[in-house]
Amino acid sequence: MPKLVIDHIPMEVPAGTSVLEAAKSVGIWIPHFCYHPALGSVGACRLCAVKMLDGPVKGIQMSCMLPAQDGMVVSTTDPEALKMRSLVIEWLMTNHPHDCPVCDEGGECLLQDYTVAGGHGIRRFEGKKRTHVNQDLGPYIEHEMNRCIQCYRCVRFYQEYAGGSDFGVLGSARRVYYGRFEEGKLESPFSGTLVDICPTGVFTDRTARFRARYWDYEMAPSVCPWCSLGCNTVPAARYRELLKTIARENPAVNGPFICDRGRFTNAPVNDPARPRAPLVDGKEVTWDAALDALMVRVSELEELYGPGSLAVVGSPRLALEGNILLARLADLLGAGHLCYFADREEGERVAAAVDLLASDKASSMADVRKADCVVILEADLRDEGPMMLLAVRQAWRHGAPVFLVGKHAPLGQARTVSMEAIELSILEEVPLAIFERPVVICGTRNSTRAAIELLARADAKIACLLPGPNAFGAGLLAREHGAVTLAEAVGSGKVKGIIAVEADIPEELLAQVPLVVAADWLPTETLRRAQVVLPTAAWVEMDGTFVNNEGRAQRFRKAMVPGLPIRGLPARFHASPDKPAPFHPPRVHRSAPPGGEPRPAWRIVAELIKRCGGEAETDPFGGRWEALRGLDPEGDGVRLKE
Incomplete structure (x- = not known):
């Protein structure tokens, strides 16, 4: 394990750890845009500059691209490094709209944070700015291309990580554009992750836009209830209305991402038809x-x-x-x-799955991502557990073959994430014995109890998709x-x-x-x-x-x-039922909120x-x-x- 010093702090980190991650492990934050732990390093934004004072490498270097090595002495506060980062920010802001006070991404924008932290408070550029035309990307994602800083995170997630094919990047002269070939709804079941992964608000949640600032939200750690995978989330609410859902990282379960179903299924909570009184x-x-x-x-x-x-x-x-x-x-x-x-x-299928999984054979999504062979048995993961499909793609990207077994395991699910798969009729045709970390993913919706019980004989870890968030x-x-x-x-x-x-x-x-x-x-x-x-x-x-x-x-x-959301409160909750104010709460003192x-x-x-x-x-x-x-x-x- 290499030993190095960062800002006078000696440390020892696992081999292959970048200088940026090494610094983060001891609480030193190095600004960055393009780097993301799940996507890796590409060195596109040039913002993570540090000064190498001693060791095998010297001078200004990009910390996300540099593996930690023995003898390194790193400074994140050296004047040269600070100047480099300041100039990068100023360059990024050359064509960027300076509208932080009114921008709906305020409070959730890394560019805003780093611009203020880097001391770039006065614009020197007085020329005409480059502008772009936005696209209609469907009912969930708002496109604001003029905020883009060309970090490539969106494309790297959408195409490389999630396997989407209808979104990309076009470069022409000094113009770089991220979008679709033509306007239309994004097709990937993970398209909403563009909202979380974009550092500047090029992609925002259209369903919650202009409803609140980040500091206005009521938030708490939560768990998604829309399938059995238990992905970690952060619901964001205001005025008794669930406005949006944000991904919360859990390395053992969903990692840093969630699917669109978990992100955008907010309507049932806000539904006026919900039972509100006994x-x-x-x-x-x-x-x-x-x-x-x-x-x-x-x-x-x-x-x-x-x-x-x-x-x-x-x-x-x-x-x-x-x-x-x-x-x-x-x-x-x-x-x-x-x-x-x-x-x-x-009930019988769940009972069989619980008997099978209440042992060391149970596989987490983290196990699936690291598997060297994945079998999808009688399951369509697009419907039964979309994030499991994303986990399977990560295993496939690292060389694991994927087998689809049974008539209820359609090839379409593999095509959704641009993944190659081999179709087989029965599980016995899969050569599980030749792999070290095989995982069998079984759907309980279309499997029989006997078929689930037979999985106990399989020489592999097992993941079962169950019919609810607490079915287990x-x-x-x-x-x-x-x-x-x-x-x-x-x-x-x-x-x-x-x-x-x-x-x-x-x-x-x-x-x-x-x-x-x-x-x-x-x-x-x-x-x-x-x-x-x-x-x-x-x-x-x-x-x-x-x-x-x-x-x-x-x-x-x-x-x-x-409680009933403030917007659209029924007339009976207002002081003057004949003339209710549809966008204003009732001017009546109550001990509990309406519908609470x-x-x-x-x-x-x-x-x-x-x-x-x-x-x-x-x-x-x-x-x-x-x-x-x-x-x-x-x-x-x-x-x-x-």
Whole structure:
């Protein structure tokens, strides 16, 4: 390991570490634009200049391109290095629009930060500036080409890292242009990463543009709920509205990026049709009245149909805390059935996957990125887990062959990321034994339980795509409590009532049950059929825990308070209902925001436990879940094993 000195700090770093990364490891930040840890170094921006005072290399050098070597003495504050960086900034600003006070990227722009830090406060250039025409890149990405500093990050991510083919760069004379051959929506399922990766705001989130500055956002570390991979995110909200979602780095899971589904699926949280108040028979009531009605109707159900006629139902999208407490609630209510899955086959497939993955065979996305052979078995990753497809591409870029096995593993998913793949009929045709780090990625949506169980014999690590952000946790609890699926419970003919907590119940099962109590934050068919409705908080409105597809428990934090967004508040929430001000909050003093009644699902379950005579639950984590108490939401998470 080479030993060197940076700004009088001696250090020892792994071989191959750049001087820039070595400096970062001891808290010394060297300005840079083009370098990105996931994309590597190209030395395009020339901003990371340092002075080599001694060692095998001397003089001004680009720290991102220079591997650390024994005997190096580096200065990041030498006057020559500072002057070099100052001149680079001034050169970049020659044609750049000087509109920082009004630019919507203010607060999130590295060029703004480095310009101020480098002392370039007065423009000397007085000539005519070069300008560009922007393109329409679809409903999600806004193009502002005049902000570009030619760092090439966007193209390197889009083409090299993500395998997109409809976006690139054109150079002509002194003009460099980044965009599409013609206007149109970007085709890559990872196009939104251009927003995060661009250092100057050439690409911005159109859905949140001009809504807030960076320092106005309410933010907290979170976990994406739109598939089972558990990618780390930072939701950004303002005025009770989820404006955008930013990628949060977790090397063991998603790395530094997220997919477009996780980034742009904000509408359900802001949906005016969301349940916002407790309902009994379609009429708004107080929380106490709704919970009282629930207890009365459950008692009437038992008197009418006898013991065991009630089923308590959780789901793969319900946070772990709520699913844990449901077992306690079912005991106290004397429910005949505890269910974590509605569909029988889905429950069996998840159970088989959990049995398989609750061991050392489970593969993370980091393992997939480093694999030397990848098999995609009966899965279309574009739909079941887009970030897993991006991880597979990284393995392929480093030489790993990719095999698509089964009729539900279409070649189109490989073409989406410009990746070559070999199509096979059965898993046994793949020569797994000749590879050192093979990974098999199995979709549970189209696989059978028997097929999943057979993967235990495969000489490879296994990754399974599950049907929800907490499907693994639900599977563990179902096994622990001997739970059955709702289809089995209703099929027995005994179940006449259900309490469904954030559960999606098929219509054919709802039709067989006279009493439906539903707690949810989505306006599902279950909610529409329910006699008692309890509004729950969305994941961004509460603290909670998801267990992802590899069995990694990750904590997410509350980023915003529940409530109707200020924009478009219904007239009944204004002081003058006849003349509501659609873009101004009501001028009425309230103890809670309009529509702010939703509660975290686990707290609703805890309140029901208390009403049944149980002890007040303030911390769901006990027993086998003790290790999750105090879980760091900004850490890598904790793998749950046998």
